[in-house]
Amino acid sequence: MVKNIKAEVKNLTFSYDKAAPRPVLNSVSLPVFENSVTALIGPSGCGKSTLLRCFNRMHDLYGAVKYEGKIILQPSGFDILSNEVDPLEVRMKVGMVFQKPNPFPKSIYENVAYGLRIRGIKKKSYIDDKVEDSLKKAGLWREVNDRLKASASALSGGQQQRLCIARALATEPELLLLDEPTSALDPISTAHIEELVGELKKAVTILMVTHNLHQAGRASDFTAFMYLGDLIEFGESSQVFTNPKEEKTENYITGRFG
Amino acid sequence: MKYKLKRQLTEKLIELLLFLAAASSVLITFFIVYTLVTEAFPFFKEVGLRDFLFETEWTPLFENAKYGIAALVSGTLLTTTIALCVALPFGVITAVFLSEYASARVREFTKPLLELLAAVPTVVYGYFAMLLVTPFLQKIFPDLSGFNALSAGLVMGIMIVPYVSSLSEDAMRAVPLSLREGSLALGASKFQTSFRVVIPSAFSGIASAFVLAISRAVGETMVVAIAAGLEPKFGFNPFGPTETLTAYIVQVSQGDLPQGSVGYRTIYVCGIVLLLFTLTFNIIGQTIRHRMEKKVK
Numbered sequence: 116m117v118k119n120i121k122a123e124v125k126n127l128t129f130s131y132d133k134a135a136p137r138p139v140l141n142s143v144s145l146p147v148f149e150n151s152v153t154a155l156i157g158p159s160g161c162g163k164s165t166l167l168r169c170f171n172r173m174h175d176l177y178g179a180v181k182y183e184g185k186i187i188l189q190p191s192g193f194d195i196l197s198n199e200v201d202p203l204e205v206r207m208k209v210g211m212v213f214q215k216p217n218p219f220p221k222s223i224y225e226n227v228a229y230g231l232r233i234r235g236i237k238k239k240s241y242i243d244d245k246v247e248d249s250l251k252k253a254g255l256w257r258e259v260n261d262r263l264k265a266s267a268s269a270l271s272g273g274q275q276q277r278l279c280i281a282r283a284l285a286t287e288p289e290l291l292l293l294d295e296p297t298s299a300l301d302p303i304s305t306a307h308i309e310e311l312v313g314e315l316k317k318a319v320t321i322l323m324v325t326h327n328l329h330q331a332g333r334a335s336d337f338t339a340f341m342y343l344g345d346l347i348e349f350g351e352s353s354q355v356f357t358n359p360k361e362e363k364t365e366n367y368i369t370g371r372f373g
Numbered sequence: 374m375k376y377k378l379k380r381q382l383t384e385k386l387i388e389l390l391l392f393l394a395a396a397s398s399v400l401i402t403f404f405i406v407y408t409l410v411t412e413a414f415p416f417f418k419e420v421g422l423r424d425f426l427f428e429t430e431w432t433p434l435f436e437n438a439k440y441g442i443a444a445l446v447s448g449t450l451l452t453t454t455i456a457l458c459v460a461l462p463f464g465v466i467t468a469v470f471l472s473e474y475a476s477a478r479v480r481e482f483t484k485p486l487l488e489l490l491a492a493v494p495t496v497v498y499g500y501f502a503m504l505l506v507t508p509f510l511q512k513i514f515p516d517l518s519g520f521n522a523l524s525a526g527l528v529m530g531i532m533i534v535p536y537v538s539s540l541s542e543d544a545m546r547a548v549p550l551s552l553r554e555g556s557l558a559l560g561a562s563k564f565q566t567s568f569r570v571v572i573p574s575a576f577s578g579i580a581s582a583f584v585l586a587i588s589r590a591v592g593e594t595m596v597v598a599i600a601a602g603l604e605p606k607f608g609f610n611p612f613g614p615t616e617t618l619t620a621y622i623v624q625v626s627q628g629d630l631p632q633g634s635v636g637y638r639t640i641y642v643c644g645i646v647l648l649l650f651t652l653t654f655n656i657i658g659q660t661i662r663h664r665m666e667k668k669v670k
Protein backbone atom coordinates (compact mmCIF):
# COMPACT_ATOMS: atom_id res chain seq x y z
CA MET A 116 0.00 0.00 0.00
CA VAL A 117 1.45 3.35 -1.01
CA LYS A 118 0.60 6.20 1.29
CA ASN A 119 0.90 9.92 0.92
CA ILE A 120 3.13 11.82 3.26
CA LYS A 121 1.18 14.21 5.52
CA ALA A 122 4.12 15.70 7.35
CA GLU A 123 7.82 15.37 7.04
CA VAL A 124 10.44 16.05 9.67
CA LYS A 125 13.72 17.02 8.06
CA ASN A 126 16.96 17.05 10.06
CA LEU A 127 15.31 18.45 13.13
CA THR A 128 17.73 19.43 15.86
CA PHE A 129 16.21 20.96 18.94
CA SER A 130 17.46 22.41 22.24
CA TYR A 131 15.50 23.89 25.09
CA ASP A 132 18.43 26.07 25.92
CA LYS A 133 20.63 27.76 23.36
CA ALA A 134 23.67 27.15 25.54
CA ALA A 135 23.02 23.43 26.02
CA PRO A 136 26.02 21.37 24.94
CA ARG A 137 23.91 18.55 23.55
CA PRO A 138 20.60 19.00 21.75
CA VAL A 139 17.54 17.12 23.01
CA LEU A 140 16.68 16.08 19.45
CA ASN A 141 19.55 15.28 17.19
CA SER A 142 18.96 15.64 13.47
CA VAL A 143 15.72 13.68 13.45
CA SER A 144 14.13 12.88 10.08
CA LEU A 145 10.81 11.13 9.89
CA PRO A 146 7.85 10.85 7.54
CA VAL A 147 4.31 10.90 8.91
CA PHE A 148 1.95 9.14 6.51
CA GLU A 149 -1.52 10.38 5.80
CA ASN A 150 -4.51 8.61 7.34
CA SER A 151 -2.38 6.40 9.45
CA VAL A 152 -1.22 6.16 13.04
CA THR A 153 2.45 6.70 13.73
CA ALA A 154 3.68 5.69 17.17
CA LEU A 155 6.69 7.25 18.86
CA ILE A 156 8.33 4.87 21.30
CA GLY A 157 11.52 4.87 23.32
CA PRO A 158 12.80 4.98 26.87
CA SER A 159 11.85 7.79 29.21
CA GLY A 160 13.64 11.03 28.48
CA CYS A 161 14.59 10.13 24.91
CA GLY A 162 12.71 13.11 23.51
CA LYS A 163 9.35 11.75 22.36
CA SER A 164 7.27 14.49 23.92
CA THR A 165 9.79 17.06 22.82
CA LEU A 166 9.48 15.93 19.22
CA LEU A 167 5.70 15.83 19.41
CA ARG A 168 5.54 19.33 20.81
CA CYS A 169 7.62 20.66 17.93
CA PHE A 170 4.72 19.80 15.64
CA ASN A 171 2.48 22.44 17.22
CA ARG A 172 5.23 24.79 18.38
CA MET A 173 4.24 24.26 22.00
CA HIS A 174 7.83 24.96 23.03
CA ASP A 175 7.47 28.55 21.92
CA LEU A 176 5.33 29.20 24.96
CA TYR A 177 8.24 28.72 27.30
CA GLY A 178 10.92 31.09 26.20
CA ALA A 179 13.78 30.97 23.78
CA VAL A 180 14.20 27.51 22.32
CA LYS A 181 16.19 26.60 19.26
CA TYR A 182 14.82 24.74 16.27
CA GLU A 183 16.99 23.72 13.35
CA GLY A 184 15.61 21.85 10.39
CA LYS A 185 12.07 21.67 9.09
CA ILE A 186 8.73 20.07 9.58
CA ILE A 187 6.85 20.33 6.29
CA LEU A 188 3.09 19.90 6.21
CA GLN A 189 1.86 18.42 2.93
CA PRO A 190 0.32 19.03 0.50
CA SER A 191 0.72 22.76 1.19
CA GLY A 192 4.48 22.60 1.82
CA PHE A 193 3.97 24.77 4.92
CA ASP A 194 7.04 24.73 7.18
CA ILE A 195 5.86 24.52 10.78
CA LEU A 196 9.21 25.54 12.19
CA SER A 197 9.80 28.54 9.97
CA ASN A 198 10.50 31.77 11.81
CA GLU A 199 7.94 33.57 9.72
CA VAL A 200 5.16 31.24 10.77
CA ASP A 201 2.88 32.30 13.59
CA PRO A 202 2.60 29.46 16.15
CA LEU A 203 -1.10 30.23 16.50
CA GLU A 204 -1.54 29.43 12.83
CA VAL A 205 0.26 26.14 13.34
CA ARG A 206 -1.97 25.21 16.25
CA MET A 207 -5.02 25.92 14.15
CA LYS A 208 -3.88 23.15 11.82
CA VAL A 209 -2.41 20.70 14.31
CA GLY A 210 -4.48 19.45 17.25
CA MET A 211 -3.16 17.97 20.45
CA VAL A 212 -4.40 15.70 23.23
CA PHE A 213 -2.43 15.51 26.45
CA GLN A 214 -1.41 12.80 28.84
CA LYS A 215 -3.86 13.80 31.54
CA PRO A 216 -7.38 14.69 30.44
CA ASN A 217 -7.69 18.47 30.75
CA PRO A 218 -11.29 19.45 30.02
CA PHE A 219 -12.09 23.09 30.68
CA PRO A 220 -14.37 23.84 33.62
CA LYS A 221 -17.25 24.39 31.23
CA SER A 222 -20.10 22.31 29.93
CA ILE A 223 -19.50 19.34 27.64
CA TYR A 224 -20.93 21.35 24.76
CA GLU A 225 -18.76 24.40 25.43
CA ASN A 226 -15.65 22.26 25.68
CA VAL A 227 -16.15 20.95 22.17
CA ALA A 228 -17.29 24.32 20.84
CA TYR A 229 -14.25 26.09 22.31
CA GLY A 230 -11.98 25.79 19.30
CA LEU A 231 -14.73 27.09 17.03
CA ARG A 232 -15.55 30.00 19.30
CA ILE A 233 -11.98 31.20 19.48
CA ARG A 234 -11.93 31.19 15.69
CA GLY A 235 -14.80 33.66 15.85
CA ILE A 236 -17.47 31.25 14.65
CA LYS A 237 -20.84 32.31 16.02
CA LYS A 238 -23.44 30.52 13.96
CA LYS A 239 -25.30 28.31 16.38
CA SER A 240 -26.53 25.70 13.92
CA TYR A 241 -23.01 25.23 12.59
CA ILE A 242 -21.55 24.87 16.08
CA ASP A 243 -24.36 22.47 17.07
CA ASP A 244 -23.58 20.28 14.09
CA LYS A 245 -19.86 20.35 14.71
CA VAL A 246 -20.27 19.48 18.39
CA GLU A 247 -22.47 16.53 17.55
CA ASP A 248 -20.23 15.38 14.75
CA SER A 249 -17.06 15.59 16.86
CA LEU A 250 -18.61 13.82 19.82
CA LYS A 251 -19.75 11.07 17.47
CA LYS A 252 -16.28 10.73 16.00
CA ALA A 253 -14.83 10.55 19.51
CA GLY A 254 -17.33 7.82 20.40
CA LEU A 255 -18.86 9.88 23.16
CA TRP A 256 -22.12 11.07 21.64
CA ARG A 257 -24.31 8.24 22.85
CA GLU A 258 -23.10 8.67 26.42
CA VAL A 259 -23.56 12.41 26.65
CA ASN A 260 -26.15 13.54 24.12
CA ASP A 261 -28.77 14.00 26.82
CA ARG A 262 -26.53 16.13 29.04
CA LEU A 263 -24.51 18.38 26.78
CA LYS A 264 -25.05 21.28 29.17
CA ALA A 265 -23.69 19.34 32.12
CA SER A 266 -20.24 20.10 33.43
CA ALA A 267 -17.41 18.19 31.77
CA SER A 268 -15.82 17.51 35.14
CA ALA A 269 -18.65 15.10 35.97
CA LEU A 270 -17.40 12.67 33.28
CA SER A 271 -15.14 9.73 34.04
CA GLY A 272 -11.45 9.94 33.20
CA GLY A 273 -11.86 7.96 30.00
CA GLN A 274 -14.85 10.01 28.94
CA GLN A 275 -12.94 13.19 29.68
CA GLN A 276 -10.10 12.04 27.46
CA ARG A 277 -12.53 11.28 24.64
CA LEU A 278 -14.02 14.71 25.21
CA CYS A 279 -10.56 16.19 24.78
CA ILE A 280 -10.25 14.25 21.53
CA ALA A 281 -13.63 15.58 20.39
CA ARG A 282 -12.51 19.07 21.33
CA ALA A 283 -9.43 18.70 19.16
CA LEU A 284 -11.42 17.23 16.27
CA ALA A 285 -14.02 20.00 16.17
CA THR A 286 -11.69 22.34 14.32
CA GLU A 287 -10.77 19.71 11.74
CA PRO A 288 -7.02 19.57 12.29
CA GLU A 289 -4.80 18.18 9.56
CA LEU A 290 -2.75 16.33 12.11
CA LEU A 291 -3.61 15.10 15.60
CA LEU A 292 -0.92 14.74 18.24
CA LEU A 293 -1.49 12.39 21.18
CA ASP A 294 1.00 12.37 24.06
CA GLU A 295 0.51 9.15 26.02
CA PRO A 296 -3.25 9.62 25.80
CA THR A 297 -4.08 6.54 27.86
CA SER A 298 -1.41 6.56 30.54
CA ALA A 299 -3.81 8.07 33.09
CA LEU A 300 -6.67 5.72 32.23
CA ASP A 301 -7.92 2.31 33.32
CA PRO A 302 -7.62 -0.70 30.96
CA ILE A 303 -11.19 -0.49 29.66
CA SER A 304 -10.98 3.21 28.84
CA THR A 305 -7.58 2.53 27.29
CA ALA A 306 -9.00 -0.15 25.00
CA HIS A 307 -11.78 2.24 24.10
CA ILE A 308 -9.33 4.97 23.08
CA GLU A 309 -7.15 2.57 21.11
CA GLU A 310 -10.17 1.42 19.17
CA LEU A 311 -11.12 5.02 18.61
CA VAL A 312 -7.66 5.88 17.30
CA GLY A 313 -8.06 3.11 14.75
CA GLU A 314 -11.33 4.67 13.60
CA LEU A 315 -10.09 8.23 13.61
CA LYS A 316 -7.24 7.68 11.24
CA LYS A 317 -9.73 7.47 8.42
CA ALA A 318 -10.35 11.16 8.94
CA VAL A 319 -7.14 12.55 10.39
CA THR A 320 -3.46 11.69 10.50
CA ILE A 321 -2.31 10.69 13.97
CA LEU A 322 1.04 10.92 15.68
CA MET A 323 1.05 9.26 19.08
CA VAL A 324 3.60 8.95 21.87
CA THR A 325 3.18 5.82 23.92
CA HIS A 326 5.02 3.95 26.61
CA ASN A 327 2.93 0.89 26.09
CA LEU A 328 4.54 -1.30 23.44
CA HIS A 329 1.46 -3.46 23.11
CA GLN A 330 -0.49 -0.34 22.38
CA ALA A 331 2.01 0.74 19.76
CA GLY A 332 1.87 -2.72 18.21
CA ARG A 333 -1.92 -2.90 18.23
CA ALA A 334 -2.94 0.62 17.37
CA SER A 335 -0.29 1.97 15.02
CA ASP A 336 0.63 1.50 11.38
CA PHE A 337 4.10 2.94 11.68
CA THR A 338 6.51 3.06 14.57
CA ALA A 339 9.46 5.29 15.25
CA PHE A 340 11.92 4.23 17.90
CA MET A 341 13.93 6.97 19.56
CA TYR A 342 16.88 6.77 21.86
CA LEU A 343 18.68 9.69 23.54
CA GLY A 344 17.42 12.22 21.04
CA ASP A 345 18.22 10.13 17.98
CA LEU A 346 15.73 8.46 15.75
CA ILE A 347 17.05 4.90 15.66
CA GLU A 348 14.53 3.17 13.50
CA PHE A 349 11.37 3.91 11.58
CA GLY A 350 9.19 1.46 9.74
CA GLU A 351 5.84 -0.26 9.53
CA SER A 352 4.87 -1.36 12.99
CA SER A 353 4.58 -5.00 11.97
CA GLN A 354 8.18 -4.92 10.79
CA VAL A 355 9.59 -2.90 13.70
CA PHE A 356 8.01 -5.18 16.26
CA THR A 357 8.65 -8.54 14.64
CA ASN A 358 11.80 -7.94 12.71
CA PRO A 359 13.68 -4.82 13.87
CA LYS A 360 16.70 -3.84 11.83
CA GLU A 361 18.59 -2.18 14.65
CA GLU A 362 19.97 -3.93 17.67
CA LYS A 363 18.92 -1.09 20.00
CA THR A 364 15.33 -1.42 18.82
CA GLU A 365 15.38 -5.12 19.41
CA ASN A 366 16.82 -4.70 22.89
CA TYR A 367 14.14 -2.16 23.71
CA ILE A 368 11.14 -4.09 22.44
CA THR A 369 12.29 -7.29 24.02
CA GLY A 370 12.58 -5.44 27.32
CA ARG A 371 16.29 -5.64 27.74
CA PHE A 372 16.52 -1.95 28.60
CA GLY A 373 14.38 1.12 28.89
CA MET B 374 4.25 8.90 87.85
CA LYS B 375 4.52 12.39 89.19
CA TYR B 376 6.17 13.44 85.98
CA LYS B 377 3.34 12.04 83.90
CA LEU B 378 0.75 13.87 85.95
CA LYS B 379 2.59 17.13 85.52
CA ARG B 380 2.79 16.65 81.79
CA GLN B 381 -0.91 15.90 81.55
CA LEU B 382 -1.65 19.01 83.55
CA THR B 383 0.41 21.27 81.28
CA GLU B 384 -1.26 19.69 78.27
CA LYS B 385 -4.67 20.48 79.71
CA LEU B 386 -3.60 23.99 80.58
CA ILE B 387 -2.33 24.64 77.07
CA GLU B 388 -5.51 23.26 75.61
CA LEU B 389 -7.55 25.57 77.81
CA LEU B 390 -5.49 28.61 76.83
CA LEU B 391 -5.85 27.83 73.15
CA PHE B 392 -9.57 27.39 73.57
CA LEU B 393 -9.89 30.70 75.36
CA ALA B 394 -7.94 32.47 72.66
CA ALA B 395 -10.15 31.02 69.97
CA ALA B 396 -13.32 31.62 71.95
CA SER B 397 -12.48 35.23 72.70
CA SER B 398 -12.86 36.41 69.11
CA VAL B 399 -16.22 34.68 68.85
CA LEU B 400 -17.24 36.18 72.18
CA ILE B 401 -16.18 39.65 71.16
CA THR B 402 -18.21 39.36 67.97
CA PHE B 403 -21.23 38.29 69.97
CA PHE B 404 -20.68 41.11 72.39
CA ILE B 405 -20.55 43.67 69.57
CA VAL B 406 -23.73 42.37 68.02
CA TYR B 407 -25.39 42.28 71.42
CA THR B 408 -24.45 45.89 72.16
CA LEU B 409 -25.59 47.04 68.74
CA VAL B 410 -28.94 45.38 69.11
CA THR B 411 -29.69 46.43 72.69
CA GLU B 412 -28.58 50.01 72.09
CA ALA B 413 -30.49 50.27 68.85
CA PHE B 414 -33.66 48.63 70.04
CA PRO B 415 -35.18 51.62 71.90
CA PHE B 416 -34.76 53.66 68.71
CA PHE B 417 -37.53 51.74 67.03
CA LYS B 418 -39.87 52.48 69.90
CA GLU B 419 -39.64 56.14 69.08
CA VAL B 420 -39.29 55.97 65.32
CA GLY B 421 -41.68 53.77 63.43
CA LEU B 422 -40.21 51.15 61.16
CA ARG B 423 -42.27 52.62 58.37
CA ASP B 424 -40.69 56.05 58.60
CA PHE B 425 -37.31 54.46 58.98
CA LEU B 426 -37.67 52.47 55.77
CA PHE B 427 -39.74 54.73 53.56
CA GLU B 428 -38.82 58.26 54.56
CA THR B 429 -36.22 59.72 52.18
CA GLU B 430 -34.66 62.29 54.46
CA TRP B 431 -32.15 61.67 57.22
CA THR B 432 -31.93 64.62 59.60
CA PRO B 433 -31.80 63.09 63.10
CA LEU B 434 -30.08 66.10 64.66
CA PHE B 435 -32.43 68.76 63.32
CA GLU B 436 -35.37 70.29 65.07
CA ASN B 437 -37.73 68.47 62.79
CA ALA B 438 -35.91 65.15 62.80
CA LYS B 439 -36.41 62.69 59.97
CA TYR B 440 -35.08 59.16 60.05
CA GLY B 441 -35.17 57.86 56.51
CA ILE B 442 -32.27 55.42 56.38
CA ALA B 443 -32.67 55.24 52.59
CA ALA B 444 -30.69 58.47 52.32
CA LEU B 445 -27.60 56.95 53.89
CA VAL B 446 -28.12 53.60 52.20
CA SER B 447 -28.34 55.20 48.78
CA GLY B 448 -25.19 57.21 49.51
CA THR B 449 -23.40 54.04 50.54
CA LEU B 450 -24.58 52.16 47.47
CA LEU B 451 -23.61 55.04 45.21
CA THR B 452 -20.02 55.40 46.41
CA THR B 453 -19.63 51.62 46.63
CA THR B 454 -20.83 51.16 43.06
CA ILE B 455 -18.49 53.83 41.74
CA ALA B 456 -15.60 52.28 43.65
CA LEU B 457 -16.38 48.82 42.35
CA CYS B 458 -16.60 50.07 38.76
CA VAL B 459 -12.96 51.02 39.18
CA ALA B 460 -11.67 48.30 41.47
CA LEU B 461 -13.15 45.19 39.86
CA PRO B 462 -12.06 45.69 36.24
CA PHE B 463 -8.69 47.20 37.13
CA GLY B 464 -8.09 44.59 39.79
CA VAL B 465 -8.86 41.70 37.47
CA ILE B 466 -6.90 43.17 34.57
CA THR B 467 -3.92 43.74 36.85
CA ALA B 468 -4.21 40.16 38.07
CA VAL B 469 -4.33 38.85 34.49
CA PHE B 470 -1.26 40.88 33.65
CA LEU B 471 0.67 39.69 36.70
CA SER B 472 -0.33 36.06 36.44
CA GLU B 473 -0.40 35.52 32.67
CA TYR B 474 1.83 38.09 31.04
CA ALA B 475 4.41 39.50 33.42
CA SER B 476 7.83 37.91 33.65
CA ALA B 477 9.03 36.89 37.09
CA ARG B 478 11.15 40.02 37.28
CA VAL B 479 8.34 42.41 36.40
CA ARG B 480 6.11 40.65 38.89
CA GLU B 481 8.65 40.96 41.69
CA PHE B 482 8.85 44.64 40.94
CA THR B 483 5.13 45.36 40.56
CA LYS B 484 3.66 43.47 43.47
CA PRO B 485 5.30 45.46 46.28
CA LEU B 486 4.23 48.66 44.54
CA LEU B 487 0.65 47.46 44.46
CA GLU B 488 0.80 46.49 48.09
CA LEU B 489 2.04 49.97 48.85
CA LEU B 490 -1.21 51.25 47.39
CA ALA B 491 -3.04 49.32 50.09
CA ALA B 492 -0.68 50.53 52.80
CA VAL B 493 -1.36 54.25 52.30
CA PRO B 494 -3.52 55.53 55.20
CA THR B 495 -7.06 56.13 54.03
CA VAL B 496 -7.07 59.68 55.35
CA VAL B 497 -4.41 60.45 52.76
CA TYR B 498 -6.68 59.05 50.07
CA GLY B 499 -9.45 61.25 51.41
CA TYR B 500 -7.45 64.41 50.94
CA PHE B 501 -6.13 63.16 47.65
CA ALA B 502 -9.72 62.84 46.46
CA MET B 503 -10.74 66.24 47.74
CA LEU B 504 -7.70 68.32 46.85
CA LEU B 505 -6.52 66.69 43.62
CA VAL B 506 -9.14 64.50 42.03
CA THR B 507 -12.12 66.78 42.53
CA PRO B 508 -10.45 69.88 41.01
CA PHE B 509 -9.26 67.75 38.12
CA LEU B 510 -12.71 66.30 37.52
CA GLN B 511 -14.22 69.76 37.73
CA LYS B 512 -12.33 70.62 34.56
CA ILE B 513 -14.21 67.83 32.81
CA PHE B 514 -17.55 68.26 34.60
CA PRO B 515 -17.94 71.95 35.47
CA ASP B 516 -21.11 71.20 37.47
CA LEU B 517 -19.31 68.94 39.90
CA SER B 518 -19.65 70.15 43.48
CA GLY B 519 -16.62 70.55 45.69
CA PHE B 520 -17.76 67.57 47.71
CA ASN B 521 -19.07 64.75 45.57
CA ALA B 522 -19.64 61.04 45.43
CA LEU B 523 -17.73 60.65 42.18
CA SER B 524 -14.22 61.47 43.26
CA ALA B 525 -14.67 59.78 46.62
CA GLY B 526 -15.86 56.64 44.84
CA LEU B 527 -13.11 56.72 42.22
CA VAL B 528 -10.36 57.14 44.78
CA MET B 529 -11.86 54.45 46.96
CA GLY B 530 -11.82 52.21 43.89
CA ILE B 531 -8.11 52.82 43.32
CA MET B 532 -7.52 52.08 46.96
CA ILE B 533 -9.26 48.70 46.66
CA VAL B 534 -7.52 47.58 43.45
CA PRO B 535 -4.70 45.76 45.28
CA TYR B 536 -7.17 43.74 47.33
CA VAL B 537 -8.87 42.53 44.18
CA SER B 538 -5.72 41.98 42.18
CA SER B 539 -3.81 40.14 44.85
CA LEU B 540 -6.54 37.58 45.62
CA SER B 541 -7.46 37.20 41.95
CA GLU B 542 -3.86 36.68 40.97
CA ASP B 543 -3.44 33.95 43.55
CA ALA B 544 -6.54 32.26 42.20
CA MET B 545 -5.34 32.53 38.59
CA ARG B 546 -1.90 31.23 39.34
CA ALA B 547 -3.48 28.21 40.97
CA VAL B 548 -5.14 27.27 37.66
CA PRO B 549 -3.27 24.24 36.35
CA LEU B 550 -0.91 24.79 33.45
CA SER B 551 -2.55 21.88 31.66
CA LEU B 552 -5.72 23.94 31.16
CA ARG B 553 -3.77 26.78 29.59
CA GLU B 554 -1.93 24.33 27.34
CA GLY B 555 -5.24 22.76 26.36
CA SER B 556 -6.51 26.11 25.23
CA LEU B 557 -3.33 27.27 23.53
CA ALA B 558 -3.00 23.97 21.71
CA LEU B 559 -6.38 24.65 20.12
CA GLY B 560 -4.96 27.80 18.60
CA ALA B 561 -6.23 30.24 21.22
CA SER B 562 -4.18 33.35 21.86
CA LYS B 563 -2.86 34.16 25.29
CA PHE B 564 -5.56 36.78 25.64
CA GLN B 565 -8.34 34.34 24.74
CA THR B 566 -6.85 31.77 27.09
CA SER B 567 -6.72 34.26 29.94
CA PHE B 568 -10.28 35.43 29.56
CA ARG B 569 -12.02 32.26 28.45
CA VAL B 570 -10.21 29.61 30.46
CA VAL B 571 -8.09 31.05 33.25
CA ILE B 572 -10.61 33.55 34.62
CA PRO B 573 -13.55 31.12 34.59
CA SER B 574 -11.36 28.47 36.22
CA ALA B 575 -10.31 30.91 38.93
CA PHE B 576 -13.83 32.17 39.39
CA SER B 577 -14.34 31.14 42.99
CA GLY B 578 -11.18 32.93 44.05
CA ILE B 579 -12.09 35.99 42.03
CA ALA B 580 -15.56 35.96 43.59
CA SER B 581 -13.99 36.05 47.06
CA ALA B 582 -11.89 38.97 45.92
CA PHE B 583 -15.06 40.76 44.80
CA VAL B 584 -16.78 40.10 48.11
CA LEU B 585 -13.80 41.45 49.98
CA ALA B 586 -13.79 44.50 47.72
CA ILE B 587 -17.47 45.14 48.36
CA SER B 588 -16.99 44.83 52.10
CA ARG B 589 -14.06 47.21 51.96
CA ALA B 590 -16.02 49.71 49.89
CA VAL B 591 -19.12 49.55 52.09
CA GLY B 592 -17.04 49.86 55.23
CA GLU B 593 -14.68 52.58 54.03
CA THR B 594 -15.07 55.70 56.12
CA MET B 595 -12.33 58.27 55.82
CA VAL B 596 -12.37 58.86 52.09
CA VAL B 597 -16.12 59.44 51.93
CA ALA B 598 -16.19 61.45 55.15
CA ILE B 599 -13.58 63.81 53.75
CA ALA B 600 -14.40 64.03 50.07
CA ALA B 601 -18.09 63.25 49.67
CA GLY B 602 -19.54 65.97 51.81
CA LEU B 603 -21.44 64.63 54.87
CA GLU B 604 -24.77 65.58 53.36
CA PRO B 605 -27.25 62.76 53.46
CA LYS B 606 -29.17 62.76 50.20
CA PHE B 607 -31.52 60.17 48.87
CA GLY B 608 -30.71 59.46 45.24
CA PHE B 609 -27.88 58.43 43.03
CA ASN B 610 -26.31 61.60 41.73
CA PRO B 611 -22.56 61.07 41.50
CA PHE B 612 -21.87 64.75 40.87
CA GLY B 613 -23.35 66.01 44.11
CA PRO B 614 -22.46 65.56 47.77
CA THR B 615 -23.69 62.56 49.68
CA GLU B 616 -23.17 60.72 52.93
CA THR B 617 -22.64 57.06 53.68
CA LEU B 618 -23.54 55.04 56.75
CA THR B 619 -19.94 54.98 57.94
CA ALA B 620 -19.35 58.67 57.34
CA TYR B 621 -22.48 59.46 59.33
CA ILE B 622 -21.24 57.38 62.24
CA VAL B 623 -17.92 59.24 62.48
CA GLN B 624 -19.65 62.55 61.98
CA VAL B 625 -22.07 62.16 64.89
CA SER B 626 -19.79 60.30 67.23
CA GLN B 627 -17.53 63.32 67.20
CA GLY B 628 -20.27 65.61 68.48
CA ASP B 629 -21.41 65.16 72.05
CA LEU B 630 -24.84 63.64 71.84
CA PRO B 631 -26.52 62.89 75.13
CA GLN B 632 -26.33 59.20 75.94
CA GLY B 633 -29.62 57.47 75.36
CA SER B 634 -31.08 60.13 73.07
CA VAL B 635 -32.57 59.11 69.78
CA GLY B 636 -29.73 60.85 67.96
CA TYR B 637 -27.24 58.85 69.96
CA ARG B 638 -29.02 55.62 69.15
CA THR B 639 -28.84 56.30 65.41
CA ILE B 640 -25.15 55.41 65.61
CA TYR B 641 -26.03 51.90 66.64
CA VAL B 642 -28.83 51.66 64.13
CA CYS B 643 -26.44 52.55 61.33
CA GLY B 644 -24.01 50.02 62.75
CA ILE B 645 -26.61 47.30 62.44
CA VAL B 646 -27.52 48.30 58.90
CA LEU B 647 -23.84 48.19 57.95
CA LEU B 648 -23.45 44.80 59.53
CA LEU B 649 -26.46 43.50 57.63
CA PHE B 650 -24.96 44.83 54.41
CA THR B 651 -21.61 43.11 54.76
CA LEU B 652 -23.27 39.97 56.05
CA THR B 653 -25.50 39.81 52.99
CA PHE B 654 -22.58 40.25 50.61
CA ASN B 655 -20.59 37.63 52.42
CA ILE B 656 -23.43 35.15 52.18
CA ILE B 657 -23.92 35.90 48.49
CA GLY B 658 -20.20 35.45 47.93
CA GLN B 659 -20.12 32.17 49.81
CA THR B 660 -23.07 30.85 47.84
CA ILE B 661 -21.53 31.76 44.51
CA ARG B 662 -18.28 30.16 45.53
CA HIS B 663 -19.89 26.95 46.68
CA ARG B 664 -21.88 26.71 43.51
CA MET B 665 -18.84 27.33 41.33
CA GLU B 666 -16.66 24.97 43.28
CA LYS B 667 -19.21 22.24 42.76
CA LYS B 668 -19.26 22.98 39.08
CA VAL B 669 -15.49 23.01 38.71
CA LYS B 670 -14.88 19.99 40.86
Ligand SMILES: Nc1ncnc2c1ncn2[C@@H]1O[C@H](COP(=O)(O)OP(=O)(O)OP(=O)(O)O)[C@@H](O)[C@H]1O
Nearest residue numbers: 131139157158159160161162163164165166177326
Ligand atom coordinates in the same frame (compact mmCIF):
# COMPACT_ATOMS: atom_id res chain seq x y z
N1 LIG C 1 11.08 22.20 29.54
C1 LIG C 1 12.26 21.59 29.47
N2 LIG C 1 13.41 22.28 29.64
C2 LIG C 1 14.60 21.68 29.57
N3 LIG C 1 14.77 20.37 29.33
C3 LIG C 1 13.70 19.61 29.15
C4 LIG C 1 12.38 20.18 29.21
N4 LIG C 1 11.48 19.20 28.98
C5 LIG C 1 12.19 18.09 28.79
N5 LIG C 1 13.52 18.32 28.88
C6 LIG C 1 14.59 17.34 28.70
O1 LIG C 1 14.51 16.87 27.38
C7 LIG C 1 14.73 15.47 27.33
C8 LIG C 1 13.60 14.79 26.61
O2 LIG C 1 12.41 14.95 27.38
P1 LIG C 1 10.99 14.44 26.88
O3 LIG C 1 9.99 14.94 27.84
O4 LIG C 1 10.84 14.80 25.47
O5 LIG C 1 11.14 12.88 27.01
P2 LIG C 1 10.07 11.74 26.75
O6 LIG C 1 10.67 10.83 25.76
O7 LIG C 1 8.76 12.30 26.43
O8 LIG C 1 10.04 11.05 28.16
P3 LIG C 1 8.82 10.38 28.92
O9 LIG C 1 8.63 9.07 28.28
O10 LIG C 1 9.33 10.25 30.32
O11 LIG C 1 7.66 11.28 28.80
C9 LIG C 1 14.92 15.01 28.75
O12 LIG C 1 16.30 14.85 28.98
C10 LIG C 1 14.37 16.13 29.58
O13 LIG C 1 15.09 16.23 30.77
Ligand SMILES: [Mg+2]
Nearest residue numbers: 163164165324
Ligand atom coordinates in the same frame (compact mmCIF):
# COMPACT_ATOMS: atom_id res chain seq x y z
MG1 LIG D 1 6.83 12.44 27.46
